[in-house]
Amino acid sequence: MSQWPAIADIAAAVQAGKMSATENVEKALKTIADKAEYKAIIVTLDENARRRAAEIDERIKKGENVGRLAGVPFIAKDNFLVFGADTTAASNILKGFVAPYQSTAINKLEAEGAICVAKANLDAFAHGSSTENSDFFTTLNPYDKTRVPGGSSGGSAAAVALEMAPFALGTDTGSSVRLPAAFCGIVGLKPTYGLVSRSGVVAMGSSLDVIGPLAATVDDAALVLDVMSGKDALDGTTIDRDESAYTDLGTELKGLKIGILKEYMDENVDAGARKNIEDAIAKLKAAGAEIKEVSVPSMHLSLAVYYILCPAEVSSNLSRYDGQRYGYSDTNAKTLDDSYNQSRSNGFGKEAKRRIMIGTYVLSSGYYDAYYKKAQTVRTKLINEFNKVFGEVDFMLGAVSPTPPFKIGEKAGDPLQMYLADLFMTGANLVGVPAISVPVGFSDDLPVGLQLLGRQRSDRQLLGLAKRVEELVA
């Protein structure tokens, strides 16, 4: 049993005066301190969190309605701007940068009474699949300290699995909510592109980046999405939210058409994970879902396309860190050019530099057509192929990751192996569709996630299906 009840129940208890926001914040901060050895957290926001909790408790005493997340503590990946808090994105170049404003997602959560208690570790700038690319430290997997928690939102996922808070926020550009959720045995949702505002979140690949909740259950993730989603004047790519609440999870299995995505269940999938996934599929079938195999024929190109488009966007987004406006600035530089060069040379880690170089290369004159343009063309092809499959089935499913959580150090020296950890996940980002990772059991005592993918804007129905899976495998 978790030390945290369902999020809706915590909020109801706080609102009813049966639990206090202060008690919840203290519990979260104590758990963070007690489990510091996992290195999930970069910084705690003790003072702010305690002040907000006291305010909320005061308002409740006065009979005010605080909101749907009254007194619920949460943890944000350290690439979210939280007003007045350090925001490093786990990169040395942002050390000392204090957020002058706050991300829309956090504003919306706070407006409903949630309290941000800490900022979680990540691969620097969210580049990675294990948190080993963090410039500060590697987070340990809650189930096996010799293994990675997944990435890039590894600190957020580990924090939820370790019960430091009932939910955490992550970002998913190519895998980063779903992979750590799978590796830490929790739920992680990558919503439809544009459903949650990216305003106030450190940009990675702007056409791919999505913000998503990490939580213990589908209900919890759905509630957080319900609060965060919707159009935002500060992010022109945002879309209208569903009229129905995302917590309305009535998806019926009977007659539901689900495609087993051949490319996400290929021979790369580890045998133990495959067994758990196949058991879940059998249960879905027994419950009345119509299951058949489907294929996205160009899927084998998705990782290559991602690793052209993503670095291209990264190289552009990281150009703003020039040592003048944010965080670290080399004080030995004599000229402005030296200041740019030295600040960037010393401030960026290896992976950020690798992506800047790849991205600049694929966008450079003479190579643009061969790489960037070709990748964009294949991206469109993937969109068409996804649309075709979604004409035949309502949802697709497959593995999240080909392997269980890998050992710390196992892939860290080989970027290509690290990139391959995302083999089954970048497709959803390239196409913009929602996808979710739901725990479906354990293999050799390590958690296994099932990935479900839906049509654009089918987030509510997708969450409903995820909830059915959660019930079936319970």
Ligand code: GLN
């Ligand atoms: N692992 C992928 C990468 O390194 C995706 C990261 C992410 O989704 N932020 O780019």
